[in-house]
Amino acid sequence: MPVWNEKYETMKRDELEQVQLERLQQTLNRVYRRVSYYQNLFNKISFDPDTISTLGDLKKIPYTSKDTLRLAYPYDMFAVPLREVVRMQSTSGTTGQPLIVGYTKNDIEHWTELTARVLYAGGVTKDDIIQICFPYGLFTGGIGFHYGAEKIGASVIPGSEADMENQIIIMRDYRTTAFACAPTYAAQLFEVMNEKGITPAELSLSKGLFGAEPWNESFRKEIEEKLSISVTDNYGLTEIIGPGVSFECDHKNGLHISEDHFIPEIIDPDTGSVLGPGEKGELVLTTITKEAYPLIRYRTGDLTCLYYEPCTCGRTLIKMGKIFERIDDMIILNGQNMFPSQFEQILTEAIGTAPKFQLVIDKKETLDELEIQVEISGDFFFDEMKKLAELEITIIKEVKERLDFIPKVKLVEPRTIKRGMKKAKVIDKRYK
Ligand code: ADP
């Protein structure tokens, strides 16, 4: 069972909580002294950071929202002068105006340690040749993993945004053994491999490290089988640090959170009340080692749950469930709430593999309309029309039964739906 940092990843819970408390005290003091938003907030609720004596005291502080960070754009949430900042990165702007985050030298060291944990847990060692197929640039994925992989001592190929065909040629010729990317990107790589007639046997791949967007077990199974590799999930977000917040071990049933750097909570997104173990809600994170951009009780917008049962990998760090949806992804159609992941589930069951799809929403007079556009593989298209018509009916029936809404379904040929770095699953034309 590969564990990168035995001391912190397998620390006894009571010792870990003591570490968390000390780091939390320091962080609260830091933000109180250096970030005017937190200073005003603590004064307003008469919270004295010096009085904090248990981890439970954290609950006295209100949540920090993404809107607060947007208002503070560009530098008002920074807790150090810019001369101590050695790196800037930015969110990708999936949910609005991008934010700038900063890192001190120590922050970069911690981030490196955290991505090393992710990669090592996914099986990457110094004997690996790892191709990082996340963009290098303001987005945290590329450079974040790069540092961690170098720290492990692997041979790193900064593949970044090389075009697909080149990426595969590099993979084959450099004998890449591991690759890190978004699952959508992996699916595209696989499609291009097929188109170019490059077989998995020509590659030396043995592991994939996927993150940055939701993906499901059937996709994991498909890619693991087709490429004969082992694939693990990892999660992170720019505001908190980038990749490196949580990662799967080889049990692949939940993502261990690096709790010596982040304190997780799950809350009811509507009422804000803190939920118990196993209850699904919004993930809230407090950073306890960040110097340049510390955040207290930050609402991530991501929906998951926390599991406290010990893991047989030996890590004592708790796990969070795989993230399938974020609050902003929720679609409301004629008053019914639903998530893209529910459509993904229905389509996967109906078709047999995880399809590429998009949801196009519009309004006709007062009623919402939804068209599900689904890519169907070439083989399917050669089959009789009857089979395609049956598939459409099955999808409509399942959506009606499970989500109480009657959609239209449009089956389209492979690669018709625009590809991007992230899954743009919903096109909402109602408010345009
Ligand atoms: P933006 O919010 O602008 O997309 P980031 O590029 O930092 O900013 O993306 C972070 C978000 O990506 C997370 O809040 C989460 O919604 C999503 N994400 C990251 N990793 C995963 C993962 N492994 N599974 C599901 N969603 C993920």
Ligand code: ZN
């Ligand atoms: Zn584990």
